[in-house]
Structures are given as C-alpha cells and as structure tokens.
Amino acid sequence: MSQAAADPTVGSATHCPYCALQCGMYVREGEITPREDIPANAGGLCQKGWTAAELLTSPERLTTPLLHGSPVSWDEALDYVAARIEAVRAGHGPDAVAVFGGGGLTNEKAYQLGKFARVALRTSQIDYNGRFCMSSAAAAVNRAFGMDRGLPFPITDVARADAVLFAGGNVAETMPPFVRHLTAMRSGGGRLVVVDPRLTPTAKMADLHLQVTPGTDLALALGLLHIAIADGYADLDYLAARTTGFEAVRTSVSAWWPERVERVTGVPVARMREAVRILGEAERAMVLTGRGAEQHAKGTDTVTAFVNLALTLGLPGRAGSGYGCVTGQGNGQGGREHGQKADQLPGYRKIDDPAARAHVAAVWGIDPADLPGPGRSAYELLDALGTPEGPKALLLFGSNPVVSAPRAGHVTRRLEALDLLVVSDFVLSETAAMADVVLPTTQWAEESGTMTNLEGRVLLRRQAAAPPPGARTDLEILRGLAERLGCGEKFPADPRTVFDELRRASAGGVADYSGITYERIAAETGVFWPCPETRGEPHPGTPRPFLDRFATPDGRARMVPVDHRPPAEDVDEEFPLYLTSGRVLAHYQSGAQTRRIRPLTQASPEVFVELHPDLAERLGVAPGDRVRVRSRRGAAEGVARVNASIRPDTLFMPFHWEGVNLLTNPALDPTSRMPEFKVCAAALERCEDGERVA
Numbered sequence: 001m002s003q004a005a006a007d008p009t010v011g012s013a014t015h016c017p018y019c020a021l022q023c024g025m026y027v028r029e030g031e032i033t034p035r036e037d038i039p040a041n042a043g044g045l046c047q048k049g050w051t052a053a054e055l056l057t058s059p060e061r062l063t064t065p066l067l068h069g070s071p072v073s074w075d076e077a078l079d080y081v082a083a084r085i086e087a088v089r090a091g092h093g094p095d096a097v098a099v100f101g102g103g104g105l106t107n108e109k110a111y112q113l114g115k116f117a118r119v120a121l122r123t124s125q126i127d128y129n130g131r132f133c134m135s136s137a138a139a140a141v142n143r144a145f146g147m148d149r150g151l152p153f154p155i156t157d158v159a160r161a162d163a164v165l166f167a168g169g170n171v172a173e174t175m176p177p178f179v180r181h182l183t184a185m186r187s188g189g190g191r192l193v194v195v196d197p198r199l200t201p202t203a204k205m206a207d208l209h210l211q212v213t214p215g216t217d218l219a220l221a222l223g224l225l226h227i228a229i230a231d232g233y234a235d236l237d238y239l240a241a242r243t244t245g246f247e248a249v250r251t252s253v254s255a256w257w258p259e260r261v262e263r264v265t266g267v268p269v270a271r272m273r274e275a276v277r278i279l280g281e282a283e284r285a286m287v288l289t290g291r292g293a294e295q296h297a298k299g300t301d302t303v304t305a306f307v308n309l310a311l312t313l314g315l316p317g318r319a320g321s322g323y324g325c326v327t328g329q330g331n332g333q334g335g336r337e338h339g340q341k342a343d344q345l346p347g348y349r350k351i352d353d354p355a356a357r358a359h360v361a362a363v364w365g366i367d368p369a370d371l372p373g374p375g376r377s378a379y380e381l382l383d384a385l386g387t388p389e390g391p392k393a394l395l396l397f398g399s400n401p402v403v404s405a406p407r408a409g410h411v412t413r414r415l416e417a418l419d420l421l422v423v424s425d426f427v428l429s430e431t432a433a434m435a436d437v438v439l440p441t442t443q444w445a446e447e448s449g450t451m452t453n454l455e456g457r458v459l460l461r462r463q464a465a466a467p468p469p470g471a472r473t474d475l476e477i478l479r480g481l482a483e484r485l486g487c488g489e490k491f492p493a494d495p496r497t498v499f500d501e502l503r504r505a506s507a508g509g510v511a512d513y514s515g516i517t518y519e520r521i522a523a524e525t526g527v528f529w530p531c532p533e534t535r536g537e538p539h540p541g542t543p544r545p546f547l548d549r550f551a552t553p554d555g556r557a558r559m560v561p562v563d564h565r566p567p568a569e570d571v572d573e574e575f576p577l578y579l580t581s582g583r584v585l586a587h588y589q590s591g592a593q594t595r596r597i598r599p600l601t602q603a604s605p606e607v608f609v610e611l612h613p614d615l616a617e618r619l620g621v622a623p624g625d626r627v628r629v630r631s632r633r634g635a636a637e638g639v640a641r642v643n644a645s646i647r648p649d650t651l652f653m654p655f656h657w658e659g660v661n662l663l664t665n666p667a668l669d670p671t672s673r674m675p676e677f678k679v680c681a682a683a684l685e686r687c688e689d690g691e692r693v694a
C-alpha cells in the first residue's frame with residue numbers, strides 16, 4: 001500500500017505555494033521536482049515553483065511569537081491577544097474587532113477564519129484580500145450563470161480550442177505552465193487574440209494583439225459584440241434556447257459602432273473585425289479574462305460585456321468552448337467559497353439568506369439569530385480601521401496590505417491607528433513589522449489542507465516537510481484563541497476534521513463539497529466541485545457544470561446590458577499619463593515570499609517603471625535612470641525601463657514592492673467593491689540627482 005493510501009495528508013506529492021494554477025510538485029529533502037499527474041502543469045513548473053523549497057529554510061523565518069517586537073512564549077502571546085480582544089469588545093462592541101484573511105489560505109483555514117469571526121468574535125467585520133483579485137469576475141458570472149467557478153471547464157479544454165480571446169491576462173509571466181495549453185491550441189491550428197495595453201510576453205505569442213488604452217476594455221467588449229451581431233456571428237438558436245436578455249443587450253450595443261470604439265480604445269477597426277472573425281468562425285472558442293480587465297471600478301460590467309460576447313457567440317455551456325476568468329491567487333477560488341468574505345457563508349451561500357443562515361448555524365451549533373450580518377468589504381474595512389466608528393483591533397492572516405492594498409500609504413496610517421494589530425505570518429512582512437503581536441505560522445509544505453485551483457478542482461496539499469520548532473498552524477492559533485475566548489471545543493485544529501465540517505456546511509450550497517474526501521482527492525488527483533454527497537454511487541464531480549443548464553433559477557444564462565464609462569480618474573494636464581500595474585515572472589503578489597528567495601531577487605531585484613521610448617525622449621529619461629511617478633495619492637520611485645512594447649501614454653510598474661500601490665486609486669466597483677488597481681492618472685519625472693542605477 002502506498003504512503004498516500006495509508007495517510008493521504010502526508011507525503012512528498014504536494015502543490016506549489018503560489019498561484020492558482022497550483023502546479024503539482026514533489027518536495028523531497030529540500031528538492032523540488034514537478035508532478036506529471038496534475039493536468040494544469042503536467043510536468044512543468046515556473047522559476048517560482050522550482051525555487052520554492054528555499055522558503056522552507058529561509059533564515060528570515062519566524063519561530064517565536066513577538067510582542068511589541070520582543071520574543072515571548074505562545075501562552076504569553078495568546079493570553080495577551082485574547083485579553084486585548086475582550087477589552088476592545090467590552091469597550092466598543094463585537095464589531096470593534098475585525099479579521100482580514102487571504103486568497104492563499106487553504107480551504108480549511110478560510111472556513112475556520114469565517115467561523116472564528118462569526119462564532120468566537122461575533123463580528124461582522126471580516127473580509128480578505130481576494131476581494132482585490134477576483135471579486136469583479138465573481139460578481140459578473142454569478143449574475144450571468146448563477147455560479148462563480150473561474151474556469152467552468154478543465155484547463156486541458158484550452159488546448160483543444162480553435163480560438164481563444166484573452167483580455168487582461170499575462171500568463172506567460174504570471175503562470176508560465178498555462179502557456180503550454182495555449183501553445184498546444186496554436187499547434188493544432190487554433191488562434192490566440194490578446195487584449196492588453198502592453199505587448200506582454202503573452203501578447204507576443206498571440207496571432208492578434210489589441211493594444212487597448214488602459215480603462216477602456218469595456219468599450220472594446222461592447223464594440224466586439226456590436227461587430228459580432230452586425231457581421232452575422234450571433235448564434236440565434238443558442239440565444240433563444242439558453243439565454244435571456246439578448247434583445248436588451250443587442251439594443252444597448254447598437255450605439256457602439258466600430259469607429260466610435262476605435263476612438264475610445266485606440267484599437268483599429270480592422271483589428272476588432274479580425275478578432276471577431278477569429279472567434280466567430282471557430283468551432284470551439286473561448287473568451288477568458290484576467291485582472292487587467294477586471295481590476296477597475298467598472299470591472300463587473302467589463303466582465304459582463306465579455307460574457308455577453310461569449311453568450312452571443314453561443315460559447316458557454318458548449319463542450320470545448322466557454323467563458324472563464326483566470327484566477328490569480330493560490331486559493332483564489334476556494335478562498336471565496338467558504339465564508340471569509342464579508343457577505344458570504346460556507347458553500348458560497350449569501351449571509352443575508354435566511355435559509356443559508358439556518359443551515360450554517362445548525363452546523364456550527366448556534367442560533368441563527370446570533371450570526372452577524374454582512375460586514376464591510378476589504379478596502380472599506382481597511383479604510384475604517386482605527387476611526388471612531390470603525391474596528392479598533394485587527395487579526396490578519398495570510399495578507400500583506402501595506403504593500404498590496406490600494407492607496408497603501410493611507411491604509412498604513414489606518415493600521416497605525418489601531419489599538420491592536422495581530423499578524424499571523426511565517427516571515428516579518430511589511431505589515432507584520434507594524435504589528436503589536438506577530439504569531440509565527442507554518443507554511444505550505446509543512447502542513448496539509450485542500451486548495452481549489454483555477455479550474456474548480458479541489459486538490460490536496462500534503463505535508464511534505466517538518467515545520468520548524470516554535471511555529472504553529474493557523475488552525476492551531478485559532479484554536480488557542482478560541483479556547484481563551486471560551487469556545488475552544490468548536491475549533492478543531494486538525495485539517496481533516498475541519499474539512500469534514502466544511503463539507504457539511506457546504507452541503508446543498510452552490511459550492512457543494514459534501515461528496516469530496518481527502519481519500520478521493522488523493523486517488524483522483526483532484527475533484528471538481530460541485531460534488532454533493534450521495535447515498536449510492538459517489539458523485540463524479542462536475543468538470544463542466546453548464547453543459548445542460550446554467551445555475552440560474554430557470555437554467556438560462558442572464559444577459560445584462562452594460563455601458564462604458566471613463567476611468568474613475570482620467571488623465572489631465574497635471575497627471576497626463578495612465579499608470580497601470582501587474583506582475584513579473586520572478587515574483588508573486590506582495591513579494592513577501594519571493595523577495596526572500598535569492599534566485600528570484602537576482603532575476604528581478606527591484607521596482608521599475610516601464611515607459612515608451614517616445615515618452616522617455618520627451619521627458620529626458622534614459623534607460624536605468626531613477627524616475628519618480630506621482631499620482632494624487634502619493635509618489636513612488638523606480639528604475640526606468642524603456643521599451644516600445646508599452647503605449648506612449650502609459651506607464652507600468654510591478655506591484656511586488658512597496659511603491660505602485662501608494663499611487664493607485666481606491667475608487668470601488670459599485671457591485672464587487674473591487675478597487676481600481678489597473679488605471680489611474682499619473683505624472684513621471686526624472687529624479688533630480690539623475691542617479692543612474694542600471
């Protein structure tokens with residue numbers, strides 16, 4: 001009998017600590033090799049994955065709790081935190097204590113964190129950094145399809161498509177093994193269209209690049225839809241059988257004639273027509289979106305417009321075709337299903353739904369009336385910290401908002417205004433360095449738990465290495481705090497026990513995990529949700545949930561008219577350039593992990609500002625000059641990188657260092673509460689000393 005069969009939670013076969021591809025890998029005595037059995041990567045890894053073992057032996061690893069910077073015992077740290085929580089609650093009520101989670105936490109941790117907030121703390125104030133990642137796409141597809149599963153098809157379907165339009169995604173840098181699916185698609189004669197303001201490595205491999213002006217993806221999608229209808233590519237039989245609302249959408253795009261869209265987006269009409277022809281003539285076609293199209297104050301409507309395009313072409317719910325959003329964070333999918341979001345309960349249930357409250361309260365053994373209601377969304381929560389009406393204490397797990405939050409300088413000042421900041425992390429991130437109490441946690445391959453990748457495939461992250469003495473799992477930390485708050489028995493620290501409770505809490509919900517067990521995941525290399533528990537034959541899981549019907553009450557996809565509007569902050573005389581941000585190959589999210597790995601920092605050591613040669617000449621900037629970028633919220637410096645792959649009116653900065661998010665506009669999408677990370681107005685100048693650093 002294999003080791004995995006004996007105990008599925010322990011073994012060398014595990015998954016990468018970083019992005020939502022969740023590449024399979026073996027971790028053996030500090031060596032990493034890729035797994036062949038996980039379809040997402042099938043033997044491939046990127047540089048981040050290959051070097052991930054360095055995290056396990058990082059000299060910067062925390063192994064002792066810190067109280068105001070000094071090492072203390074676990075009892076001292078947890079006693080202090082519990083006493084301060086009680087004092088804040090006594091003085092200001094339960095909503096004065098807030099919780100902030102992360103899209104990289106395992107399903108078990110995300111679930112337990114949501115339960116801890118509502119049951120142990122009785123607070124409504126919980127949200128997580130995934131709000132900054134997936135919320136616009138999630139809101140749009142929940143509205144259209146009644147269910148938010150990033151890719152509602154296996155990733156291997158991409159390789160068999162005849163055409164893919166990818167708006168705002170740069171997988172060649174963010175998740176390189178994804179490229180093999182696009183390459184296979186193109187090798188089979190398929191064609192790739194990429195929408196991006198930059199000629200990214202992904203755009204370079206495309207057959208057609210639509211170099212859109214930042215903040216105008218929505219207008220582009222409306223224009224593509226206008227052309228698709230005008231040129232006869234609308235699948236009227238499919239629309240009649242599987243959708244509602246097409247006539248209203250048709251009317252709404254009638255004013256978005258191609259020449260008008262060209263003026264707004266900068267994309268030539270001929271290129272738009274070619275993109276529509278590629279999609280319209282393909283037998284199997286896909287429309288995908290990433291953060292570039294989604295992280296805007298109109299991100300929900302932008303995704304809705306791309307979904308409307310896909311529906312008009314008859315793609316979603318057809319085998320080999322579809323619409324999908326490519327999730328970013330490691331557990332970005334599972335992280336939004338189990339209740340760490342301000343408006344949700346486990347199973348992707350709504351917290352204001354009486355039936356959902358009754359079901360989850362029964363699993364948790366509490367009165368539904370004792371469950372708090374919806375709380376503030378992520379940015380609104382951070383913005384309220386330490387204010388007279390906002391939370392006075394914050395417990396933070398798996399997030400580094402000092403670097404990753406929009407308008408980060410302001411968020412840092414809000415964190416400073418707290419009476420109590422507690423951070424659970426395995427290194428001293430920029431946010432942990434500010435904390436009253438730092439709790440050293442185990443990481444990734446040192447613990448077991450489940451992750452749900454970008455396909456909706458639930459995977460088992462096995463414990464492949466022993467944690468250092470002194471570190472505890474987040475589940476153990478929550479258990480320790482719950483004990484001190486008088487409800488320890490409700491918070492088991494064993495991941496499998498937590499998962500079994502999660503299964504019961506999710507049963508009957510949209511994201512139903514009740515039929516998934518650790519043994520099944522191990523035996524089947526992952527199980528697609530929804531997967532309800534059955535009395536007879538086990539449910540097989542659902543790789544393609546929309547083949548017969550969508551998850552709406554009438555089974556039809558809902559088409560909703562949307563309209564374009566300019567960015568929340570447009571360029572003007574004082575700030576004449578668009579500023580956008582993204583990731584680079586060597587780093588992940590706020591860089592708290594990857595900036596501690598030598599080969600990655602050597603490959604990409606510091607923040608840079610990418611600008612076009614024409615702009616550089618006009619501003620007197622040479623490659624390697626230190627430049628300063630300003631917006632209405634602050635200033636940040638970086639090294640100038642001059643190349644023609646970016647539009648002359650646009651600047652790009654990576655967000656893995658403190659910098660670009662000092663500048664970003666926190667304007668929120670009215671539906672998803674997503675901040676406008678991807679565009680704001682900025683100005684650039686060469687630093688006075690003109691220091692040349694490269």
Ligand code: SF4
Nearest residue numbers: 016018019023046049
């Ligand atoms: Fe795979 Fe993403 Fe890890 Fe790279 S970072 S190895 S793409 S999971």
